[in-house]
Amino acid sequence: MDEMHNLGFLLAAACRKFGPATAIEAAESTLTYQELLEKANAVESALKKHGCQHDEPVHVAVSNHPSDLAGFLGIWLAGAVAVPIHRMSPAEVVVSIRKKTMARLAVDVASGAETNGNPVIQVGEMPPQAREELANAALIIFTSGSTGTPKGVVVSHNAFSGKLRAIDAMVHFRRGQRTLQLLNITFSFGIWVSLLTLMGGGTIVLPEKFVPALLLEQLSNERIHRVGVVPTMLRAMLAVLAQGNGACTGFIPSCPALRQILTGGEQLSEQLATQVANLFPETDLVNIYGLTETSTCDFFQFPADRQANLHSLGLPSSRVRYRVVDEVGQESAPGAVGELQISSPFLMNGYLDEPALTDAAFAGGWFKTGDLAALDAEGQVRLMGRSKELISRGGNKVTPMEVERAIKQFDAVNDCMVVGAPDAILGERIHVLIVPNSGCVIEPDALRAFLLTRLDRFKLPDYIYVGEALPVGRTGKADRSALRNLITGGSLVPLASRS
CATH class of the missing domain: 3.30.300.30 (ANL, C-terminal domain)
Structure with missing residues (x-):
């Protein structure tokens, strides 16, 4: 495997480069880059003692604890595939995912003290047989399953690291910058924001949980350069301001360090974008469109894009091609509603153990997003909703x-x-x-x-x-x-x- 496309190699290199600097800061503790790598090395060593095989799926427990990313890194250094699962997931969900992955090993760095310091727990007897779609895989990310059984999206090191470079070319993570991390790292949005912060030499700032009033306070009173949110969080923040409760009474944001508010995961309404932009006039509100299956972040709508074409998804990221097709797969005329399809080197390997579902998700080399869209006269994409909706x-x-x-x-x-x-x-x-x-x-x-x-x-x-x-x-x-x-x-x- 090319090390320069391996997430473990890239993140470990960042840890060695920025050693004494603060990698992750939380209320209860902080981790330097060196300490993060040491914890990851302990995970790698424990996995190898269990005979962890190359491309073997390994569950990693996460809940935005400072040590959670050491679990990802340790799994990658051991040559295995990280399967993030939230610590608060119901037992039935965990069992269901385990049946799908057939994982025999699970990593929980934060709970190591409860297991005599061992971050690895054996949850099965035999390693699963090799699967073709797990070759060079970095992640298996399970979708929310709001319309059915969750699917395991398999993303390779090459795809995700390549998309990370494409994202960074658009939003520019830099050394010493502080990212307020409110996003769940069981999902790709939270994962890429975390990885790019660390690979760029920044600091991840972890609140205990998302509290709208606390978000406003942190953005105003702490040196935060970037925050990633879903629109629901922005709506909750504006609701607190509208109510004028407690510490937020008379709040006027003064956030000279805040460069970017990154938002995605659901549609950003025009009204919400305007409200947030007015509240933070010196900050770029960047609306992002992408899917787990495409390694996320296929389009970026920056403020200038929004001003030029309010309804457009904005600029495609590097090496991303797109088209809108009708029900028989023919490209739609400008203005006609069809399905948005995406082609890039960053597409998923497939859905874990579901070859028929994987085949159905593609039309040739194009991934069928399931989103309805229309192209305007300039070739810009306007999202019209989900085909299933x-x-x-x-x-x-x-x-x-x-x-x-x-x-x-x-x-x-x-x-x-x-x-x-x-x-x-x-x-x-x-x-x-x-x-x-x-x-x-x-x-x-x-x-x-x-x-x-x-x-x-x-x-x-x-x-x-x-x-x-x-x-x-x-x-x-x-x-x-x-x-x-x-x-x-x-x-x-x-x-x-x-x-």
Whole structure:
């Protein structure tokens, strides 16, 4: 294997280069780069004592503890494949993942003291047989499984390290910079933000947990250069400001060090982008689009991109090609809605032990994202929603994102989420949950009259609900499946139904 494309080699080299500097800072402890490497070497040694084989999947327990990244590094130095699992995952989830990976070894550096200092636990008897898709694999990342059984996405060292270089060429992680790490490192967004911070010689700052008021306080009072968030976190932060609670009363951010707010994982609405940009005028809000299967970060929307083309995904990252195709795989004309497909050297090896599912995810060398998109006259990509989220109402196809964009232009609306739910007559009806602006009341008739100036009548919501927040899944992202379940289960009562 080419060492320059191996994540373990690259991260260990950074640890040797920046030795005494602080790598990870948390409330309870800090780790220098040298200490991080020492912990990783202990993991590597323990794995080898267990006879860990090359490309063998090894579970690593994480919960954004300072020692967690030593687990990743130790696994990579041993030549194995890291399978991140959150420490708070239900036992059934852990068992399900273990059945899929057939892992016999698990790493938990933070709990080493409870196991006589041994960071490696044997959870199975025999190593699994070699699998073709695990050749040169760095990670198996399990998707959230909001629409079914979680899938194990296998990403190689070559793919992920290559995408890291492409990302760094766009956002420029540098020595001495401090990254506030709020993202879960069981998922690719949190992993790449952490790795690029360390490979660049920066410091990861770990809060105990995400608290909106604490985020505002840290950004204002600590030297933070970069923070990665999902839009749900930004909405929670703005809600705290709007309420004017406690320490945030009269908060006016002064964050001279803050260079970038990186956001992704779910769609960033135009209203939310404007609110955050106004709150932090000296900071670049960078909206990122990508998937675990593509090693993340395929498009970057910088402030200048947003000003030039508000609805565009922005610039593709290096070596990423894209196209929009219709139902028969032909490239769509400008303006026509189709599926966004991506080709690059950074695509996944496949889904673990699911060759049929892997084959179905590709069209030749193109990965089928499942996202609906349209190209404008300039070839810029405009996202229109998920193909699985497409609502079929009386034979008419409706994309939730189009309806959401229109609703968010209504003055009383802070945020919203649109889903389809089964209906005996029309097949599906359109449901929307609205989070109003502080002090505002949603009048259904006024909202529908407003929407009639922006949408075809068949795209208007059939049912309107009001809530304090959008439901989120275990990744912290707004979750359509959770909303659909609340509606079909009768947990929400609509303001009014459409006549």
